[in-house]
Amino acid sequence: MNRVETLLMNNPVRAWLQRSYEVPLLERLGVRLAGADVVEIGCGRGVGTELLLERWGVAHVTALDLDPAMVARARRRLSRHGERVDVRTGDASELPFADASLDAVVDFGVIHHVPAWRDAVAQAVRVLRPGGQFVFEEVTRHALERWSYRTFLEHPEHDRFSPQEFVAELERHGFVLPEPAVTRFFGDFVIGVAVKSATTPSSPL
Numbered sequence: 001m002n003r004v005e006t007l008l009m010n011n012p013v014r015a016w017l018q019r020s021y022e023v024p025l026l027e028r029l030g031v032r033l034a035g036a037d038v039v040e041i042g043c044g045r046g047v048g049t050e051l052l053l054e055r056w057g058v059a060h061v062t063a064l065d066l067d068p069a070m071v072a073r074a075r076r077r078l079s080r081h082g083e084r085v086d087v088r089t090g091d092a093s094e095l096p097f098a099d100a101s102l103d104a105v106v107d108f109g110v111i112h113h114v115p116a117w118r119d120a121v122a123q124a125v126r127v128l129r130p131g132g133q134f135v136f137e138e139v140t141r142h143a144l145e146r147w148s149y150r151t152f153l154e155h156p157e158h159d160r161f162s163p164q165e166f167v168a169e170l171e172r173h174g175f176v177l178p179e180p181a182v183t184r185f186f187g188d189f190v191i192g193v194a195v196k197s198a199t200t201p202s203s204p205l
């Protein structure tokens with residue numbers, strides 16, 4: 001992230017939005033993570049991980065971020081949770097977990113930063129056990145093409161996704177969405193909960 005986006009992410013307004021809008025919406029879309037073993041990709045400063053632990057009652061979270069500075073911030077924020085949380089550097093497109101080993105993968109606005117975003121989706125399906133949830137809040141091509149995003153923020157320029165393309169990629173990997181994903185702000189955001197089906201193809205074409 002560039003300096004502007006870092007400021008936008010590391011502030012109380014972002015935390016308020018996540019806590020007061022995104023989390024309740026995801027609950028209405030069916031997120032159920034009590035007792036789960038979860039990875040949060042791109043955890044940033046750890047507000048999402050805090051909500052996973054304190055509001056959704058997950059048993060354990062591995063909080064990963066590519067940026068060591070964000071990892072350091074998250075570690076400070078989350079230290080009081082002791083062994084329930086493990087904060088480390090890590091790449092969403094190369095997850096350090098065995099196949100079918102986790103109950104959920106949580107993505108608060110990260111995959112649109114990953115140049116090979118389809119690899120990140122493939123990794124999510126690989127590490128989830130059948131029935132596991134992929135919980136996402138993503139920023140779409142519609143947002144990234146706006147003047148404000150182009151001028152002030154930096155994102156991969158190729159292979160961006162629309163809400164429909166993001167959901168289609170999930171379905172191609174065998175995810176099902178018990179509740180349809182929702183779009184917000186004229187299609188700028190796509191939010192949903194996808195479940196890995198028992199018959200997920202191991203390597204879809």
Ligand SMILES: C[S@@+](CC[C@H](N)C(=O)[O-])C[C@H]1O[C@@H](n2cnc3c(N)ncnc32)[C@H](O)[C@@H]1O
Nearest residue numbers: 042043044065066067070090091092108110113
């Ligand atoms: C827009 S911020 C979102 C932060 C936090 N999830 C939130 O909602 O406030 C994107 C985060 O993803 C991280 N990131 C970018 N590419 C990543 C990758 N390939 N793997 C893991 N984290 C990544 C960035 O360092 C940044 O902390």
